[in-house]
Amino acid sequence: MSTIPTDLHTYCNEHRDAYLDELKAWIAVPSVSADPARTGEVRRCCERLVARMAEIGLASRLLETNGNPLAYGEWLGAPGKPTVLIYGHYDVQPEDPIELWESPPFEGTVRNGNIYGRGSVDDKGQVLMHLAAIEAHMRTRGRLPINVKVIVEGEEEIGSPNFEAALARYKEQFTADLAVISDTAVYAEDVPSLTTSVRGLVHWEIAVSGPTDDLHSGYFGGIIRNPIEALAHIIASLKDADGRIAVPGFYDGVPDLDGDTMAELRGLPFDEAREAAQLGVSELAGERGRLPLERMWFRPTLECNGIWGGYQGPGSKTIIPSWAKAKISARLVGEQDPKSVRRLVAEYIERIAPSGVRVHITSDGDVPAVIIARTHPALAAAGRAMEAGFGKAPVYIGTGGSIGPVASFDRILKLPQVMIGVGLPDDHIHAPNEKFSLAQFFGGIETMAVLYDELAAL
Numbered sequence: 001m002s003t004i005p006t007d008l009h010t011y012c013n014e015h016r017d018a019y020l021d022e023l024k025a026w027i028a029v030p031s032v033s034a035d036p037a038r039t040g041e042v043r044r045c046c047e048r049l050v051a052r053m054a055e056i057g058l059a060s061r062l063l064e065t066n067g068n069p070l071a072y073g074e075w076l077g078a079p080g081k082p083t084v085l086i087y088g089h090y091d092v093q094p095e096d097p098i099e100l101w102e103s104p105p106f107e108g109t110v111r112n113g114n115i116y117g118r119g120s121v122d123d124k125g126q127v128l129m130h131l132a133a134i135e136a137h138m139r140t141r142g143r144l145p146i147n148v149k150v151i152v153e154g155e156e157e158i159g160s161p162n163f164e165a166a167l168a169r170y171k172e173q174f175t176a177d178l179a180v181i182s183d184t185a186v187y188a189e190d191v192p193s194l195t196t197s198v199r200g201l202v203h204w205e206i207a208v209s210g211p212t213d214d215l216h217s218g219y220f221g222g223i224i225r226n227p228i229e230a231l232a233h234i235i236a237s238l239k240d241a242d243g244r245i246a247v248p249g250f251y252d253g254v255p256d257l258d259g260d261t262m263a264e265l266r267g268l269p270f271d272e273a274r275e276a277a278q279l280g281v282s283e284l285a286g287e288r289g290r291l292p293l294e295r296m297w298f299r300p301t302l303e304c305n306g307i308w309g310g311y312q313g314p315g316s317k318t319i320i321p322s323w324a325k326a327k328i329s330a331r332l333v334g335e336q337d338p339k340s341v342r343r344l345v346a347e348y349i350e351r352i353a354p355s356g357v358r359v360h361i362t363s364d365g366d367v368p369a370v371i372i373a374r375t376h377p378a379l380a381a382a383g384r385a386m387e388a389g390f391g392k393a394p395v396y397i398g399t400g401g402s403i404g405p406v407a408s409f410d411r412i413l414k415l416p417q418v419m420i421g422v423g424l425p426d427d428h429i430h431a432p433n434e435k436f437s438l439a440q441f442f443g444g445i446e447t448m449a450v451l452y453d454e455l456a457a458l
Helices: 006-014 016-027 036-055 120-141 163-169 227-236 259-267 272-279 292-297 338-352 377-390 404-413 438-456
Strands: 059-063 070-075 083-089 109-111 114-116 147-153 178-181 193-198 200-209 301-309 323-332 358-367 395-399 417-419 435-437
Touching: 006 016, 006 120, 006 438, 016 036, 016 114, 016 120, 016 438, 036 059, 036 070, 036 120, 036 147, 083 120, 083 404, 114 120, 114 438, 120 147, 120 435, 120 438, 163 404, 178 404, 193 377, 193 417, 200 227, 200 338, 227 301, 227 323, 227 338, 259 292, 292 395, 323 338, 338 358, 377 417, 377 438, 404 417, 435 438
Parallel strands: 083 147, 083 178, 178 417, 193 395
Antiparallel strands: 059 070, 070 147, 109 114, 114 435, 200 323, 200 358, 301 323
C-alpha cells in the first residue's frame, strides 16, 4: 500500500489547525462572481491568494482578464521533471436563500466534523489542499519534486466566460505537461475515487409571447392561446414517456458503454430506494432501461431549470398572461457537439410550438464533454497518491457536472488531465449549508503532497 512519507505526514498533521483557520479566512471573503456588487470582494480574494502563494515560496502575480483576474503562482526549480498545471477557482455561488443556512454562509463554522460555509468545498478548500501540500514540501525539503504552475480562476461559477481568452493571452503561463484539477467529489465517504469523465453543457431561454397585454380570463378565456399552456406543452414535449429526449439527432455522438465500464457501475454500492429517500423523492426517474449511475454520468440530459410567467402574488388574479419564459439546459456526453445540440433543440422547439403564440429562443454555452484516458501514467500516480491519503485504492467514476476549463485544457491545450477532487456527494455545493468534511480536507492535503512525489517519477 502506498503511504505518505513521514516528514510530509508530520508537517501536514502539525499544521491542521492553521489550515483550518486559513480556510475560515478564505470563506469569509464573499467572492460571488455572479453579483456585480461584489466585484471588489472577488478581486480581494484573488489578491489574498496571490499573497499566500508568495508566502509559501511561489513566484506569484495577479493576471488580468476581461473579467475577474486569475491568481497565478509558479515554481520551476526542478529541471528535467514534469511541469504540472494545478487549476482551481476562488469564486463561489451566491448564498441565497440565506434563511435556509444553519450558520452564516461566510463565516466558516465547524460542527460535526465538517466546516460549513460558501466555497468550503467548491472550490476554496480544495485549492487550499494544494497550497498546503506545496508548503509542506517547501518547508520540509526546501523544494518541490516537480515544476508547478498554479492557476486559480475567478469566474468558474458563471461559466468561465473569459477563460479561453486568457489561455491565448497568457499562453506561456499555461504551458505544462499535465493539468491537475481538484474540483470534483469522490463516490462516497469511504470510497476514494478518481473522476475520468465530465459532461458538457449548453443552455437556452425560451420566451413565449401571446397577447400584447395581460387579458381578463373571463372576457377572453377560450379564444386566446395561453402562453403558459403553450410553454408547458413545449417543455412536456422534450421527452417521451420513457424519459428519452425527443429531439431528432440529439443522441448523435452518444456512445454505448463497454462491458467493463458497465461491470464497474454494477460493482459500486448503490441503493436506489435509499438514494431516493435521501433526495426526498418517492423513486428515481429518468431514461428507462439505463442504470441510475449510467444516467447520472454517461447519458445526456435535457432539463427544465426554471419556468415563470403570469400572476404569482397572494390570492388570485384571473388573467391570461401575455408571456411565459423558461430556462432549459443539456448535459452532454461522448462526442456530442455543443453547437449542433444548441441548433437542434432550438429548431425542435420552434417546430412543436403551438400556433397562436410567438416563440423566441436564445442560447449559449459551448462546453463539450471530456473523457480522461485511463492508460495515462499520471492517472496511476494519482491512484497511488489517493491510496496514501485515504488508505484505499480509488475507483474510477464519472461526474454529471461540467467544468468549462477542463474542456478548454482538453480541446485547446491538448493537455492530459487528472481530476482528483475529494468532496463528498452530500456536501450541498451550490445550496445552503455547503460543507467540507474535515477528514476529506486533511486527507486531501496529504494526498496532494504524495501526488507531487508520484508525478516526479513519471
